[in-house]
Amino acid sequence: MTKTLHPRNKHNSSYDFKQLIEVYPELKSFVFVNSYGNESVDFANPEAVRALNKALLKQYYQINHYELPKTNLVPPIPGRVDYIHYVADLLAKGINGTLPTGSGIKILDIGTGANCIYPIIGHKTYGWTFVGTEIDKPAKITAENIIDANHLQKAITIRFQDNKRNILKNIIQENEKFDCTICNPPFHDSREAATEGTKRKLKNLGKAVEGKPVLNFGGQNNELWYEGGEKAFITNYIYESAHFKNQVKWFTTLVSKKDHLKEFFRILKKLDAKFETIEMHQGNKITRILAWHF
DSSP: OOBOSOTTOTTSSOOOHHHHHHHOGGGGGGOEEOTTSOEEOOTTOHHHHHHHHHHHHHHHHOOOOOOOOTTSOOOOHHHHHHHHHHHHHHHHGGGTTOOOOSTTOEEEEETOOTTOHHHHHHHHHHOOEEEEEESOHHHHHHHHHHHHHTTOTTTEEEEEOOOTTOSSTTTSOTTOOEEEEEEOOOOBSSHHHHHHHHHHHHHHTTOOOOSSOOGGGTOOHHHHBOTTHHHHHHHHHHHHHGGGTTTEEEEEEEESOGGGHHHHHHHHHHTTOEEEEEEEEEBTEEEEEEEEEO
């Protein structure tokens, strides 16, 4: 049995392309009827995914202006929405199961990216306030342009991380408090590994790969890889979190490789942190959220 997205996810049913084309007519040229007789888009085509995202953001989240450079990550929205809902469930545990809403809830999004997708969804769904972090100046500018164009300046701010070795240091300010941190870490350890990952994705989508695939299907340097890969990034993140244990209620991150969890659990136990994992399902794909607090 294929498990579904989070019960509160607006994208649990199939896309209503007629409705989406009404709000964003440019999507029409990318829609076709697949071999099952259903309307779809070519998910291996970044331009098609870009158009679908614009339509979804306009239809469900009232985002009328959403421009991304072709070099940046085109995020699949349903999976991003799931993370936000599971974070809401996590925070609800501390308030008798009541879903937390409003600008008093403050979330730190590590590595927001040019797409600024988590702050947009989190604010539009729950009214939360977001601080995003970014190590790439052009990505920060693009995210801020999206924020400004949609009048979200009071809800979302982006801070520049000028030291690539730091994750939380120089970002969380003295006496500042956050309800939760979220993070979609770079999971490859090199450009070559990222390219191979893109080839695998395209092959899984039934596309033959000749030569070098376009990385804009997956993103650019800092969005896709980090020296030491996901394991090194999350290890650094966990160790740094101990320095901010009195300023953050919950720390969370996505973990793409299940094999890495054992080492993360070992470190968290060593640091005397309490932790749990949450599984997210999208079709046959399983992604994990690792959550911890002190």
